[in-house]
Amino acid sequence: MIELLLIGIKVVVVTLIVFALPLPLTYIERKVAGHIQVRLGPYRVGPHGILQPFADMVKLMFKEDIIPAKADPWLFRIAPVIAMVPAFVVFATIPFGEKVTLPILNYEVNLYISNMDTGILYILAIAGLSVYGIILGGWASNSKYPLLGGLRSSAQMISYELALSFACIGVVMIVNSLSLVDIVKAQSGWHWNILYQPVGFVIFFIAGLAEINRIPFDLPEDEGTLGAGYHAEYSSMRFAFFMLTEYVAMVSMSILIVLLFLGGWDGPAFLPGIVWFLLKVAMLIYIIIWTRFTYPRYRYDQLMSIGWKILLPLSLANILITGLVII
Amino acid sequence: MAEQIFFFVFAILAVGSAIAVVSLRNPVHSVISLMVCFLQMAALFVMLRSPFIAVVQVFVYVGAVLVLFLFVIMMLDIAKAGMERFVSGGKLWVIALLGALLLEMVLMISRSRLSAITAPAAGRLTGTVREVGEALFTKYILPFEVVSLILLVALLGAIVLGRKELR
Amino acid sequence: MNRNHYNFDLNGLLKKVFFVDLIQGLFITFHYTFSKTITMKYPDEETWIPYKRFRGLHTLNKNKEGKELCVGCELCQKSCPTQCITVVPMQDTTGKGIADRVAYRWEINLLRCMFCGLCEDACPTEALKLGREYELAGTSMQRHLLTKEELLAPQAVPAEFEGGVIVKARLGTDETGIKVVPDMSVQKRWW
């Protein structure tokens, strides 16, 4: 009984944290963007603009919710939810650390909701579902730019999911397990997978950027050619759901990279594991934001040729070489 | 008991969405219902202690096959194809036949010895990836290779068919 | 024959493989992240004082003895392309002007004014100047119909001040609109 209760508490806590994360992330992203472009970023709401995300949230809540007249009303309403659910469901199997003992109750708690036997496969499968929200949102809007955005993202996600999964396989071959906890345990003591799988890391990072629609691969929401892309017709909270999804996807992708390649919660002992974990994730999020404001966007044919002609053969070669080395 | 409740939830959702798949006019709505149906099936696979199959189901069917369907639907003009009248009067015998078939199947199942097979208390099989993988790569290596060959052929076929002009 | 075409560019290949150019780009943006920002914190903390040539809100000047320079000649009214200036002269012997003719009414409709500066050019006594006040937005019509008394009041930026600097400022808001009050004592150059 107490186990069930504990799982319930963990689900609630993780969901709340993940729900709240986009607020600071939008602020950080805008601040970093500002400073990279020699601006200040948000400054007026609160000291150094720290209350800006709350102001944005309130604004989004009270905006009018517009459904275009020719849109498919049912799909238009359900698409943001379909987009958001997979982004949250992924966290069911993500471990944030090993065991901790609660200080007062003296009870050991696992820092994950479930340690699935099929951990990585589950995450990749669920993450693949997030494309539905984008495609359906684009299609249901019944407008040309969102439709093009949806088409682009479906082609992009199918292409890059291959490279992403193949990059994982190298890690799985080394560790001999699909469970994320096992993968992190196998990396303890500085045996980080990035040292053994540098090519896999680079492929995973690039394909991950494409998978979560970040620059330089944010073709589905290309402002220059598509006018915001698949969510061009969305407003108010439905638009906020799409934004939320993107930031949560960014967080989960950073967490995945940390777990697979950067040793998870492994680190020098003077800090607890969870702190190392959070530090690494924060660093990766910063790098993702940093790349966004450094590189220009790729053209669509370039995106496709990078995915199919470079990343996919490279990841296959990586699997081959890993297999040879292991044998 | 809890398991039965879950079974009923998943089964009713699966049957309902399956009916929606064949009865909705708009192919995009059909694809969404099919997605719901497949997800319920994945949940049933988890209940049957085979998580690997469940994940493969989500990965391959929901994550790839249905996205392909959506992609093709969006590339085609479905506006005129969507408005078809599909149960014409002449098709009533099909429904009658299918009903008879279903009745027969249910009768057979209820009168068979299936109820004698009870669920194993603590099974040998846990459905882990390790077990499935070992079986696939030792005992069933030949079918596995044949399937991979079929996939390769399908890949080539799809590329050839998808080209602009057939030479 | 140019055989350069067939040369194998090992250096370029290595650069591509190890993302040298991309990483260089990252370091450039990283450098900018911690460089000084050029944004002016405009309404809250800083404001921009324009150069002398700036054409902002009109001001009516007085001479050193405190006498009105305006002689009510109506030249500004005649020269105004949008006819936003109204001048009504009157005779005055009390000596508040430099001559015995002063403006009884001198009104301007800022909503029609386009700040072309022709009135300033037309003024024979240099009584009319276009000053450096540019925060002219307001919530009521009255704010834009300025009379002689309001224009005679000295502006926040003195006419002889060179301008072209950022000064500290404070955001003062009243019911008619937003006013940024500059503090001329603390100045810094642009950038």
Place this chain on the structure above:
Amino acid sequence: MVPLSWYIILSALLFIIGTAGVLLRRNILIILMSLELILNSVNINLVAFSYFLQDLRGQIFSIFVITIAAAEVAIALGILIALVRNKAALNVDEIQTMKG
């Protein structure tokens, strides 16, 4: 505990629905989806028997079924696109080229 027959009945139901879709609908996309439904109903059978009889073969074969279904969809959609490009028809009754 859920008895085996329930799973079998569910799979029979889904099978019948899928067959109905193939027989009643004329839209080629819906027919393809109904075929997927039929294949999946068989998968439920395989996995259910695999669990209740504690035999791995059911799971292995459902993996094969899924793989073949994916290959089939890829080919079928390729044919579909070629078909629509040449004839602009999504209704199976209008496609009679092979009839001569």
